[in-house]
Amino acid sequence: xxxxxxxxxxxxxxxxxxxxxxxxxxxxxxxxxxxxxxxxxxxxxxxxxxxxxxxxxxxxxxxxxxxxxxxxxxxxxxxxxxxxxxxxxxxxxxxxxxxxxxxxx
Amino acid sequence: xxxxxxxxxxxxxxxxxxxxxxxxxxxxxxxxxxxxxxxxxxxxxxxxxxxxxxxxxxxxxxxxxxxxxxxxxxxxxxxxxxxxxxxxxxxxxxxxxxxxxxxxxxxxxxxxxxxxxxxxxxxxxxxxxxxxxxxxxxxxxxxxxxxxxxxxxxxxxxxxxxxxxxxxxxxxxxxxxxxxxxxxxxxxxxxxxxxxxxxxxxxxxxxxxxxxxxxxxxxxxxxxxxxxxxxxxxxxxxxxxxxxxxxxxxxxxxxxxxxxxxxxxxxxxxxxxxxxxxxxxxxxxxxxxxxxxxxxxxxxxxxxxxxxxxxxxxxxxxxxxxxxxxxxxxxxxxxxxxxxxxxxxxxxxxxxxxxxxxxxxxxxxxxxxxxxxxxxxxxxxxxxxxxxxxxxxxxxxxxxxxxxxxxxxxxxxxxxxxxxxxxxxxxxxxxxxxxxxxxxxxxxxxxxxxxxxxxxxxxxxxxxxxxxxxxxxxxxxxxxxxxxxxxxxxxxxxxxxxxxxxxxxxxxxxxxxxxxxxxxxxxxxxxxxxxxxxxxxxxxxxxxxxxxxxxxxxxxxxxxxxxxxxxxxxxxxxxxxxxxxxxxxxxxxxxxxxxxxxxxxxxxxxxxxxxxxxxxxxxxxxxxxxxxxxxxxxxxxxxxxxxxxxxxxxxxxxxxxxxxxxxxxxxxxxxxxxxxxxxxxxxxxxxxxxxxxxxxxxxxxxxxxxxxxxxxxxxxxxxxxxxxxxxxxxxxxxxxxxx
Numbered sequence: 096x097x098x099x100x101x102x103x104x105x106x107x108x109x110x111x112x113x114x115x116x117x118x119x120x121x122x123x124x125x126x127x128x129x130x131x132x133x134x135x136x137x138x139x140x141x142x143x144x145x146x147x148x149x150x151x152x153x154x155x156x157x158x159x160x161x162x163x164x165x166x167x168x169x170x171x172x173x174x175x176x177x178x179x180x181x182x183x184x185x186x187x188x189x190x191x192x193x194x195x196x197x198x199x200x
Numbered sequence: 201x202x203x204x205x206x207x208x209x210x211x212x213x214x215x216x217x218x219x220x221x222x223x224x225x226x227x228x229x230x231x232x233x234x235x236x237x238x239x240x241x242x243x244x245x246x247x248x249x250x251x252x253x254x255x256x257x258x259x260x261x262x263x264x265x266x267x268x269x270x271x272x273x274x275x276x277x278x279x280x281x282x283x284x285x286x287x288x289x290x291x292x293x294x295x296x297x298x299x300x301x302x303x304x305x306x307x308x309x310x311x312x313x314x315x316x317x318x319x320x321x322x323x324x325x326x327x328x329x330x331x332x333x334x335x336x337x338x339x340x341x342x343x344x345x346x347x348x349x350x351x352x353x354x355x356x357x358x359x360x361x362x363x364x365x366x367x368x369x370x371x372x373x374x375x376x377x378x379x380x381x382x383x384x385x386x387x388x389x390x391x392x393x394x395x396x397x398x399x400x401x402x403x404x405x406x407x408x409x410x411x412x413x414x415x416x417x418x419x420x421x422x423x424x425x426x427x428x429x430x431x432x433x434x435x436x437x438x439x440x441x442x443x444x445x446x447x448x449x450x451x452x453x454x455x456x457x458x459x460x461x462x463x464x465x466x467x468x469x470x471x472x473x474x475x476x477x478x479x480x481x482x483x484x485x486x487x488x489x490x491x492x493x494x495x496x497x498x499x500x501x502x503x504x505x506x507x508x509x510x511x512x513x514x515x516x517x518x519x520x521x522x523x524x525x526x527x528x529x530x531x532x533x534x535x536x537x538x539x540x541x542x543x544x545x546x547x548x549x550x551x552x553x554x555x556x557x558x559x560x561x562x563x564x565x566x567x568x569x570x571x572x573x574x575x576x577x578x579x580x581x582x583x584x585x586x587x588x589x590x591x592x593x594x595x596x597x598x599x600x601x602x603x604x605x606x607x608x609x610x611x612x613x614x615x616x617x618x619x620x621x622x623x624x625x626x627x628x629x630x631x632x633x634x635x636x637x638x639x640x641x642x643x644x645x646x647x648x649x650x651x652x653x654x655x656x657x658x659x660x661x662x663x664x665x666x667x668x669x670x671x672x673x674x675x676x677x678x679x680x681x682x683x684x685x686x687x688x689x690x691x692x693x694x695x696x697x698x699x700x701x702x703x704x705x706x707x708x709x710x711x712x713x714x715x716x717x718x719x720x721x722x723x724x725x726x727x728x729x730x731x732x733x734x735x736x737x738x739x740x741x742x743x744x745x746x747x748x749x750x751x752x753x754x755x756x757x758x759x760x761x762x763x764x765x766x767x768x769x770x771x772x773x774x775x776x777x778x779x780x781x782x783x784x785x786x787x788x789x790x791x792x793x794x795x796x797x798x799x800x801x802x803x804x805x806x807x808x809x810x811x812x813x814x815x816x817x818x819x820x821x822x823x824x825x826x827x828x829x830x831x832x833x834x835x836x837x838x839x840x841x842x843x844x845x846x847x848x849x850x851x852x853x854x855x856x857x858x859x860x861x862x863x864x865x866x867x868x869x870x871x872x873x874x875x876x877x878x879x880x881x882x883x884x885x886x887x888x889x890x891x892x893x894x895x896x897x898x899x900x901x902x903x904x905x906x907x908x909x910x911x912x913x914x915x916x917x918x919x920x921x922x923x924x925x926x927x928x929x930x931x932x933x934x935x936x937x938x939x
Binding site: 105106126129130131132143145146147148149150151154175195196197198199200 | 299300301303304305308585589591592593594595596597600606607608611618619621622624625626885886889890893894896897
């Protein structure tokens, strides 16, 4: 059985960091990332993605960035479920992860 | 710089020059009837490469309806038929398509390929062939000149063709066309216009250098001394003018994301790919091309694997087309594959439930029989995710407005943004009371198939699809014998679950009530009618609710402790404390409409949340939630959802209520009284939504399938099993009973 099916949840957490040399493209990349994850810092997003969403995000970004000038890094932090705040810790301003079972507004 | 300088190639087409034969380049391909949006003429795009639309071609084949079983079958769907007939049935007949990472990768590749314009040289040039009688397997007439002609390979991408003989439409990723070049000198060539032509076409040809479609092959030679004096690199389009072209042979090339099968001698095509490529070859032949072999390019290993068309392959293909048509016309779905490795990566596995269906179809056992490893050699693999990655969105703030911005829902109160929530994180949206949802947001939610549930407003909406399930649902719902059979199972499961709950959670399990419930559950299978069944259900429920208070472990005299995890202001805390005196969690009997005490208020809310989730589950499977088997139809009552819900009342709703009370997630301060009715405050509601969703997300070991899933998944599984029972794939509906 594949690893995907053994994990309790199929989403993994990724740290998505980018370096974009052009302001226009930067804004586009920012907007795309905002649709897929939480904005942590300048140029750093925390995205919970399943394999399909990862491909989707990469595909969208691929079409925007200039491949010989820009760079987007994907750092996999492992399965989102149960990872909690253990992998990321913060100095200074607090880092907190949304962990409620549902959204109530 | 005159106007003619900018004349586009399209203009040339409208006024074809008499001097050379460009016609084959512009020959429009037939536009398939089911793809009226496809502009296969394509020439406008080629002449304006910078304006080339990026997503002209849809990445998916259209879903054909069942009535279209005799229409053309797309080759891609016949590929799927070979892969798994059940997959073919789901996609072709029922129109269900799910994406996973593999299909997403595949469509990413095809997005690039599909930018091709699908232009292809004509099979035979009528001028060159004196007897143009192309039959199915006609080879083009050999060139008239004695010397072997020079050849050139051009590429055409994304060409769509059909064959009436086979009843198949094939879209070819790439066709390599081998052209024979016959020097123009053998034809009528008028040199006086050369200079003019060269200049014009040179400029016109420039955009084509970044449009590799049709003329990707480098110029083979300098066969024509007339034009060697041009300064720019020799534009390929010039060949068109200086040579008579004839198609010698074509080779379809198909792109696949995966890797080839490793055969005993060499790499082989997978059968499904062989089907699709073989069809492409046959379709090309039926359109008059000379075609003997095709190639599949496997992207994972970057290898080309060839297929030679032989009579055996052709017979195999034609047999399979006939079988696929029979399958498509049949009202019953093909059975799932048995323990196939294909299922693991199949995007439709969560809908198809291959292992679960196989287990219940071949080895129907009731939950009370303990699972014995010898009887089930192959335990079902869990091919579904244990739980949803997404969360429910409850909108509870009166007067807020929900809009959409890119892929995010924006929730605003006046001008202040309360929250932004990504659509990819939302399973469904529940609105309580007066909350505005913009049309744009509703449309996007519908587009992404995210259900919207209105509370205290009435009304649901969602697209319904699975026709066969609903036809069976209506048929069985009008058959009292089968309704009663299902109702007995549902009621029995509910009583059993209630009994288990009392035994597990009661401080001092009441033996008389437990014995009484067991006795009633034992009599349920003998119930002769729905009325008698209702009586039994009522008697058991009375026993249960008499003892419910024994499961509430918070008394009036508990010390006044603070509420962990609830961030509320001190003023509010003070207010809560003063009101606390008025409410207790005493429970005597079930009262509704209106609930008159806190426990009843919580139970009512929990049941209506559960009814919502059962409705969503039955809609997701393709049922009509308003037509039930045990609950009889009434205006506005989701009867089927209530049927589904019975066995889950104790497991989800009551359990969430007890947990919320016992863990002090809900305190007496969370209630308000209005007349007789007791209601939750907004903060109390918020806390209870969390408690309820926590219960829904709890992972449990499934009593039949022995793998871990969340309650939300179990709801959907039960709805799918109910559908399987309706269509006769499994002999009995097996309700969810905890061990």
